[in-house]
Amino acid sequence: xxxxxxxxxxxxxxxxxxxxxxxxxxxxxxxxxxxxxxxxxxxxxxxxxxxxxxxxxxxxxxxxxxxxxxxxxxxxxxxxxxxxxxxxxxxxxxxxxxxxxxxxxxxxxxxxxxxxxxxxxxxxxxxxxxxxxxxxxxxxxxxxxxxxxxxxxxxxxxxxxxxxxxxxxxxxxxxxxxxxxxxxxxxxxxxxxxxxxxxxxxxxxxxxxxxxxxxxxxxxxxxxxxxxxxxxxxxxxxxxxxxxxxxxxxxxxxxxxxxxxxxxxxxxxxxxxxxxxxxxxxxxxxxxxxxxxxxxxxxxxxxxxxxxxxxxxxxxxxxxxxxxxxxxxxxxxxxxxxxxxxxxxxxxxxxxxxxxxxxxxxxxxxxxxxxxxxxxxxxxxxxxxxxxxxxxxxxxxxxxxxxxxxxxxxxxxxxxxxxxxxxxxxxxxxxxxxxxxxxxxxxxxxxxxxxxxxxxxxxxxxxxxxxxxxxxxxxxxxxxxxxxxxxxxxxxxxxxxxxxxxxxxxxxxxxxxxxxxxxxxxxxxxxxxxxxxxxxxxxxxxxxxxxx
Amino acid sequence: xxxxxxxxxxxxxxxxxxxxxxxxxxxxxxxxxxxxxxxxxxxxxxxxxxxxxxxxxxxxxxxxxxxxxxxxxxxxxxxxxxxxxxxxxxxxxxxxxxxxxxxxxxxxxxxxxxxxxxxxxxxxxxxxxxxxxxxxxxxxxxxxxxxxxxxxxxxxxxxxxxxxxxxxxxxxxxxxxxxxxxxxxxxxxxxxxxxxxxxxxxxxxxxxxxxxxxxxxxxxxxxxxxxxxxxxxxxxxxxxxxxxxxxxxxxxxxxxxxxxxxxxxxxxxxxxxxxxxxxxxxxxxxxxxxxxxxxxxx
Numbered sequence: 001x002x003x004x005x006x007x008x009x010x011x012x013x014x015x016x017x018x019x020x021x022x023x024x025x026x027x028x029x030x031x032x033x034x035x036x037x038x039x040x041x042x043x044x045x046x047x048x049x050x051x052x053x054x055x056x057x058x059x060x061x062x063x064x065x066x067x068x069x070x071x072x073x074x075x076x077x078x079x080x081x082x083x084x085x086x087x088x089x090x091x092x093x094x095x096x097x098x099x100x101x102x103x104x105x106x107x108x109x110x111x112x113x114x115x116x117x118x119x120x121x122x123x124x125x126x127x128x129x130x131x132x133x134x135x136x137x138x139x140x141x142x143x144x145x146x147x148x149x150x151x152x153x154x155x156x157x158x159x160x161x162x163x164x165x166x167x168x169x170x171x172x173x174x175x176x177x178x179x180x181x182x183x184x185x186x187x188x189x190x191x192x193x194x195x196x197x198x199x200x201x202x203x204x205x206x207x208x209x210x211x212x213x214x215x216x217x218x219x220x221x222x223x224x225x226x227x228x229x230x231x232x233x234x235x236x237x238x239x240x241x242x243x244x245x246x247x248x249x250x251x252x253x254x255x256x257x258x259x260x261x262x263x264x265x266x267x268x269x270x271x272x273x274x275x276x277x278x279x280x281x282x283x284x285x286x287x288x289x290x291x292x293x294x295x296x297x298x299x300x301x302x303x304x305x306x307x308x309x310x311x312x313x314x315x316x317x318x319x320x321x322x323x324x325x326x327x328x329x330x331x332x333x334x335x336x337x338x339x340x341x342x343x344x345x346x347x348x349x350x351x352x353x354x355x356x357x358x359x360x361x362x363x364x365x366x367x368x369x370x371x372x373x374x375x376x377x378x379x380x381x382x383x384x385x386x387x388x389x390x391x392x393x394x395x396x397x398x399x400x401x402x403x404x405x406x407x408x409x410x411x412x413x414x415x416x417x418x419x420x421x422x423x424x425x426x427x428x429x430x431x432x433x434x435x436x437x438x439x440x441x442x443x444x445x446x447x448x449x450x451x452x453x454x455x456x457x458x459x460x461x462x463x464x465x466x467x468x469x470x471x472x473x474x475x476x477x478x479x480x481x482x483x484x485x486x487x488x489x490x491x492x493x494x495x496x497x498x499x500x501x502x503x504x505x506x507x508x509x510x511x512x513x514x515x516x517x518x519x520x521x522x523x524x525x526x527x528x529x530x531x532x533x534x535x536x537x538x539x540x541x542x543x544x545x546x547x548x
Numbered sequence: 549x550x551x552x553x554x555x556x557x558x559x560x561x562x563x564x565x566x567x568x569x570x571x572x573x574x575x576x577x578x579x580x581x582x583x584x585x586x587x588x589x590x591x592x593x594x595x596x597x598x599x600x601x602x603x604x605x606x607x608x609x610x611x612x613x614x615x616x617x618x619x620x621x622x623x624x625x626x627x628x629x630x631x632x633x634x635x636x637x638x639x640x641x642x643x644x645x646x647x648x649x650x651x652x653x654x655x656x657x658x659x660x661x662x663x664x665x666x667x668x669x670x671x672x673x674x675x676x677x678x679x680x681x682x683x684x685x686x687x688x689x690x691x692x693x694x695x696x697x698x699x700x701x702x703x704x705x706x707x708x709x710x711x712x713x714x715x716x717x718x719x720x721x722x723x724x725x726x727x728x729x730x731x732x733x734x735x736x737x738x739x740x741x742x743x744x745x746x747x748x749x750x751x752x753x754x755x756x757x758x759x760x761x762x763x764x765x766x767x768x769x770x771x772x773x774x775x776x777x778x779x780x781x782x783x784x785x786x787x788x789x790x791x792x793x794x795x796x797x798x799x800x801x802x803x804x805x806x807x808x809x810x811x812x813x814x815x816x817x818x819x820x821x822x823x824x825x826x827x828x829x830x831x832x833x834x835x836x837x838x839x840x841x842x843x844x845x846x
Binding site (some may be wrong): 002003006010014083084085086087089090091092093094221 | 596599601602603621622624625627629631633634635636637639648649651652653688
């Protein structure tokens with residue numbers, strides 16, 4: 001222990017400049033996040049100390065990772081494990097003490113400042129630490145992985161320059177591996193399946209880095225350690241190339257969302273009064289769509305899910321036909337529930353489209369079995385009512401789901417603009433953010449919205465534990481009339497809907513005597529299964545959906 | 549006399565070369581052992597293998613009774629090591645370097661350290677990287693001596709040093725080893741200084757040990773013989789294996805005998821050169837022996 005402390009003090013003395021740089025950059029980065037997310041950037045205008053700090057804070061996002069890399073590599077190369085001329089090799093150093101000292105140094109000067117940085121930011125934005133514990137663990141794992149890689153490069157190289165070159169090679173190889181994983185995952189029902197492969201890749205890479213470090217500190221035979229590193233990279237490449245999609249499916253099945261566990265989805269031809277389904281944009285696709293009613297039971301009252309299908313249609317004397325379809329939204333009855341942005345319910349007409357051209361004509365009049373998988377993507381929904389702040393008033397704070405938001409308003413050309421500035425913890429989990437304006441108990445849909453309605457799906461940030469999203473909507477409120485009795489200052493309220501990802505689940509289904517010719521939309525209308533009304537079109541991917 | 553260092557069939561191979569071949573070496577306790585050989589002979593490789601910087605390809609080395617591959621911190625606390633190529637932490641001042649090293653050695657003798665710093669006139673506050681090569685070697689030597697190691701290993705400690713510094717170092721080592729009966733292994737190809745220092749010598753050439761013995765015995769055994777003849781002498785065909793290749797001039801034959809024995813060798817010379825009248829036998833300096841042997845092995 002004495003030796004650990006002794007070497008630690010020496011390394012602190014030797015590397016005080018890099019340590020100081022890490023501490024200053026960590027502080028600047030935290031300051032930058034607060035200024036940037038807390039709206040303080042408004043004050044950093046013109047040539048002022050604020051501006052200088054703001055610019056430095058902006059640079060810290062680039063400089064901090066580089067400085068952390070320099071710190072880790074430098075401290076390991078203080079007692080370099082490569083070469084035979086270092087003075088420490090013939091001194092009574094205990095290798096274990098040396099390893100522990102490097103661990104202590106990195107923990108004190110790299111991990112601890114970043115942890116404090118995260119804790120301060122999480123507390124500053126008002127999130128409870130107990131709630132952020134999982135995030136801190138996840139970020140710690142990410143950070144630990146990066147440190148392991150840097151340390152592996154350091155134990156294999158004699159100088160910072162060589163470590164940097166090795167690092168660049170490692171980054172290129174990692175990116176290629178990730179690309180290969182994403183490519184091999186393209187056959188999945190959604191790209192989420194790739195995350196298992198990426199996670200497995202990172203675990204293999206981390207184990208490889210750990211093996212290199214442990215071997216070097218124990219035996220100090222660089223060519224063999226480098227060989228272990230190369231083998232780990234090869235293992236990553238092989239894993240990326242040959243990651244079995246069946247394993248992804250298996251893991252996805254194991255990873256069923258607890259919120260969706262009780263949900264059952266069954267085909268039921270006897271359902272009545274179903275809402276009109278969304279129609280495909282292309283007329284040809286619409287003419288080839290067949291439908292079947294499904295009922296969801298066991299849905300918690302704040303959960304909805306999108307259902308997509310992967311199935312095959314088998315009929316006597318015909319080759320099987322692959323079947324898919326646009327996703328359909330299932331949710332508890334929204335009537336009387338303020339939690340959902342759209343009307344809808346647990347009974348829906350699910351479309352089935354044949355993948356291959358010509359299949360429809362081939363099987364149209366067949367009588368067969370439709371069987372396959374139902375993929376459920378769950379969302380937890382929430383709503384909040386917020387009084388509209390008057391223009392020039394300070395921003396009004398509110399919380400919805402796991403987001404903390406402020407809203408300001410201003411009027412322009414008879415329009416009311418609402419600006420939402422929201423923060424949530426990494427990784428962002430808000431799938432949808434929608435706004436309605438209520439004026440004198442009448443809902444007004446926005447005429448235009450722009451910004452980040454979703455924070456989900458982004459790759460977790462390396463440095464900041466906070467995700468920021470901006471959203472802005474404009475409304476054209478009706479002129480107050482004598483009838484409304486509201487006078488010149490109408491009572492306005494904002495209704496905000498937010499949805500968070502709540503995991504996935506899979507179900508299997510089977511429909512006997514599936515006859516495509518009898519299951520067109522017109523046929524279901526004639527049977528009285530569909531509620532009369534307008535058929536909305538499925539919007540092209542990427543366009544915003546207005547609340548119904 | 550027990551051995552402080554011994555190697556048994558030690559081999560060290562690199563991908564491009566074989567540095568040490570089947571080395572069997574014994575360094576007696578209390579000796580000042582000169583490990584000699586031309587550049588590239590494998591001296592430094594042997595020492596690095598002994599110090600567990602390199603792992604032997606085959607065979608073994610034992611240091612202070614322990615396999616070199618298992619040199620523990622306790623054993624390293626008994627070994628001092630100074631090398632011409634050693635990378636010292638240049639950012640440290642002399643004082644900080646000595647303080648830093650002190651913590652690794654429970655038996656560190658602060659008085660001895662201070663005395664050596666004074667004797668070598670080391671500037672305590674100056675950084676190691678700012679010191680001259682000689683001064684750095686002195687600082688390294690102080691840091692390797694101040695804990696009174698049982699074994700001091702010096703790898704080419706004098707190369708590149710000016711004569712004054714060399715003398716100071718040699719005197720320092722001699723004085724300390726005489727006082728404390730240490731074992732010193734010193735490798736060098738700078739033989740003039742070694743001769744005054746060593747009690748034993750070993751000679752390595754192209755990775756192979758040629759001999760290893762006490763210096764006095766070597767100097768008794770290896771002699772230069774000069775024979776003056778009446779006419780141009782003929783070198784006999786049956787030339788003894790232990791005699792190095794002779795040099796001849798008009799009436800003189802000069803050669804080195806590596807197995808000289810009083811009485812027997814002069815008789816043997818006379819029988820080989822019956823028509824020669826004068827025979828003189830001279831003791832050789834270590835440098836002369838080294839050069840003769842090196843030439844004969846080329």
